[in-house]
Amino acid sequence: MSTIGIALVGCGGISLQNHLPGLALCPDTKVVALCDADAKTLERAKAQTGVQVGSTDYREVVGRDDVQAVIIATPNFTHAPIAHGAIAAGKHVFCEKPIAMNFAEARDMFIAAEKAGVRHMTAFTYRFVPAMRYFKHLIGQGAIGQPYHYRSCRLQDWGTRSIGWRQVQKLAGTGEMGDMLSHRIDYAHHLVGEMSRIVAGTKRIHDVRDGQPSDLEDWATILAEFKVGASGVLESSKVATGRGEGAFSQDYVEINGAEGSIVFQLEQPHQLQVTRKGEKSLRSVPVPREFLVWGKSTRNPAQGDPNFSFRYDQNFEFIDSIRNQRACQPSFFDGALAQRIMDSAAQSSAEGQWIDVSNASNELKQKS
Ligand SMILES: NC(=O)c1ccc[n+]([C@@H]2O[C@H](COP(=O)([O-])OP(=O)(O)OC[C@H]3O[C@@H](n4cnc5c(N)ncnc54)[C@H](O)[C@@H]3O)[C@@H](O)[C@H]2O)c1
Secondary structure, eight states, rough: OOEEEEEEOOOOOHHIIHHHHHHHHHEEEEEEEOOSSHHHHHHHHHHHHHHOEEESSSSHHHTTTTEEEEEEOGGGGGGGHHHHHHHHHTTTEEEOOOOOOSSHHHHHHHHHHHTTTTOOEEGGGGSSSSSHHHHHHHHHHHTTTTEEEEEEEEEOOOTTTOOOOOOHHHSSSSIIIIIHHHHHHHHOOOOOOOOOEEEEEEOOOOEEETTEEEOOOEEEEEEEEESOOEEEEEEEEOOOOOOGGGGGGGEEEEEEEEEEEEETTTTTTTTTEETTHHHHHOOOEEEEEEGGSOOOOOOTTSSHHHHHHHHHHHHHHHHHHHHHTTTOOOHHHHHHHHHHHHHHHHHHHTTOEEEEOHHHHHHHHHHH
16 A cells, blocks of 8 residues: 555644654654644644644645545544544544543544544553553453452642643543543453443542643542443542652552452553462563564564653554554544543532443444
């Protein structure tokens, strides 16, 4: 197949940190057009990439003939309109998480992409951590047997600094829930399966961040029951004082099953902690070489910082799925399923009661 042309919509933090280096590793793939609503950011991205085609209006780039695929890396409230614009123009779409402001929007994006026959992908980046891939493999092999408990904990300290659009409900939809917990909801779906019911709590600690009002939660937690009978506890905070930020702060997942337990920590991307029935403590297990990169990714796992370089494999997955005309993993289906849980968590937090989520995937399948 000839070169795949990409339009990058949104040229802020995540585009420059993840998508550009990720796309650079993909054979016969070229960023041909840029879009950012902010003219200065657009000019900076043009200078950095050497890509001369650009616009502050996504409609001027997504329909171009030399664009086959669109990456959406903008604030959450813009994802759905940009995705629909790209899908209507017949382009493949890779959208940042959370893919939408609510389940109805996410479901419509999934349905539109399926009907148009384009590839669709959700940026649940941490599925690409080698240790997470090996975790999934071990569970598939039955290493821990019947799962009893899923536990995830994401602790960061963002203090009271301004976090821009992320602290404004009409721009972000949710706070810590969509920003951080969404990935951990996806881990839960990926590793344990669908949930049957949940009860949730959210809390805003800071009403003002750096002089700007915040109307979104800094902390979110979900207590879950899974269809396979396991229980789950998911917690995520932006205000875990002294915990630091980013790849080296706490991102922990543990699953206990009838035959053993496995622990994942993001700061150790090439290692798991494992224990088996009869043992008394966890031991470190290195991730085998075949799990260090995703599929046929051309990335050399020995090069670069392993705490960041795994992120580039998600771009490889998107491009490879286009080239081989197969579904992406994770897709808009996964993005919408996580959104369904987030909507129910917000409802549960407001109403103070358990919510049945057992029909979530059927709601998606029936509509598509
Ligand atoms: N997958 C991950 O691990 C991960 C990590 C960080 C951010 N994200 C997601 O990526 C998205 C962007 O986050 P970010 O940190 O890069 O934000 P950012 O604020 O750094 O960048 C967003 C950019 O989008 C531009 N923009 C705003 N509205 C636009 C529009 N209508 N059209 C074109 N450009 C527009 C802004 O000017 C800005 O340059 C969010 O959805 C966020 O949740 C995902």
